[in-house]
Amino acid sequence: MNVSRFLPRALRLVLLYSDVGPVACSLQKDVNxxxxxxxxxxxFAYPSRPEKTVLxxxxxxxxxGKSVALVGGSGCGKSTIVQLLQRQYEPSAGTVxxxxxxLKxxxxxxxxxxxxxxxxxxxxxxxxVEENIALGSRSRVTHAEVEAAAQKANAAGFISDFxxxxxxHCGSRGSQLSGGQKQRVAIARALIRHxxxxxxxxxxxxxxxxxxxxxxxxxxxxIESTGVTTIIIAHRLSTIRRADLIVVLGQRDDAGGSAVVQQGSHEELMKDESGLYFSLVQSQLAGLHGGDEEKEEEASTEVLVETTTNASVAAAQSMEKHPSFP
Structure with a gap:
């Protein structure tokens, strides 16, 4: 018996129903x-630290149907927002x-x-590789469907070279694949479930x-081709410049807990030089000015600098047209 043939189904059940409590067993709605x-x-505050308000x-x-990026400093609640959407936790107050x-x-x-x-x-x-990709599907999939998902994920090229x-075989925890290859297999697995x-x-x-x-x-x-709602959390701000909407999280006062302090496109946010987003971009660019890290990040930095410069030029032109602008 080829036990590996049954592995994707078993693992799919583990992934789907892990951390699911009694609430999942109640008769709730199946909605699109x-x-x-x-x-x-x-x-929201995590149960382990109820005194620390995160949101x-x-x-x-x-x-x-839009792509939305969540940005902000460390600990501002970006991943918490996603965890609430997945119902890993319930809000302390309010509704999702x-x-x-x-959601409930x-x-x-x-x-x-x-x-x-x-x-x-x-x-x-x-x-x-095929079993790892197929694991993402809710039902049995054909080899053609696996190939199609790999193609969309930019994974078909390196897979065909194997x-x-x-x-x-991917090895334990994907040890036989590089970091980029593992990510593309993971993307294909996410896509095959539509x-x-x-x-x-x-x-x-x-x-x-x-x-x-x-x-x-x-x-x-x-993001451009699927038309599904996309949420992006990224530390490298150069990777989210094309998002339809960028949401900036931060503390509005000394009461603690993050909320939305800015939102807009990259170009729109860069016009506000007193805003948190502009500060985050400038800090990230400044942090890349040195040694091996600068070489490693050069391409991403060039793109971010270009869009930052374009936004600054646009702001300057606006000031020229409206000299009374405060």
Whole structure:
């Protein structure tokens, strides 16, 4: 008996139902996750640190079918927002909903099946490339479907270079693949389930510059072609410049807890030189001015500098046209 043939199904169940409590067993709604994602007056603190408020009165709308990037300083709650969407935790106060349906009324298995998640450290298993990709599907998939997902994820090229193609064994935790290859397999796995919502949580932050460019190209193409709601969390701000909407999180006062302090496109946000986003961009650029890190990040920095300069020029031109502008 070829036990590996049953591995994807078993692992799929583990992934789908892990951390699912009794709430998932109640008779909740099976709904299409195609509406806007709305956080309304959401406050949250982790159960292990109830005295530390992470989000305070957060109001955020993620438009359906758009790409939205979440940025901010360390600990500002970017990943927390995604965890609340996945229902790993419940808000301390407020409501999260998709369309007109609160998350707590949506069947948890249905909710998680509709989410395609690619994280910083993808979980690959000791199975073939094909099995790892097929693991993302809710039902049996054909080899052609696996190939199509790999093609969209920019993974088909390197897979075809392997002697055993899609039957290549990935090794324990994907040890036989490079970081960039593992990420692209993970992206293909997320895509093969045809998700309504894609989440990229620091998906390129652990990669070297060359691998990041390849993976980022795949992400950019996906965002443009799939038309699904996409949430991007990224430390490297150069990777989110093409997002339809950039949401900046920060503390509004001394009460603690983050909320939305700015939102707009990269160009719009860069016009506000007193804003947090402008400060984050400048700090990141300044941090890249030295030694090996500068060489490694050169290509990403050039793109960010170019868009930053363009935004500054546009702001200067606006000032010239409106000299009374404060």
């Amino acid at each position: 996750l195609t509406g806007d994602i709305v956080y309304e007056n959401v406050t 305070k009165d957060l109001n955020l709308r993620i438009p359906a 909903r998709v369309g007109n349906t609160p 009324e949506i069947n948890l298995a249905t909710l998680r099946e509709g989410l395609g998640v690619v994280s910083q450290e993808p979980r690959l298993f000791s199975a073939t 002697a055993e193609k899609y039957e290549t 998700p309504s919502i894609l989440i990229f949580d620091e998906a390129t932050s652990a990669l070297d510059n060359a691998s990041e460019r390849v993976v980022q190209a795949a992400l950019d193409r996906l």
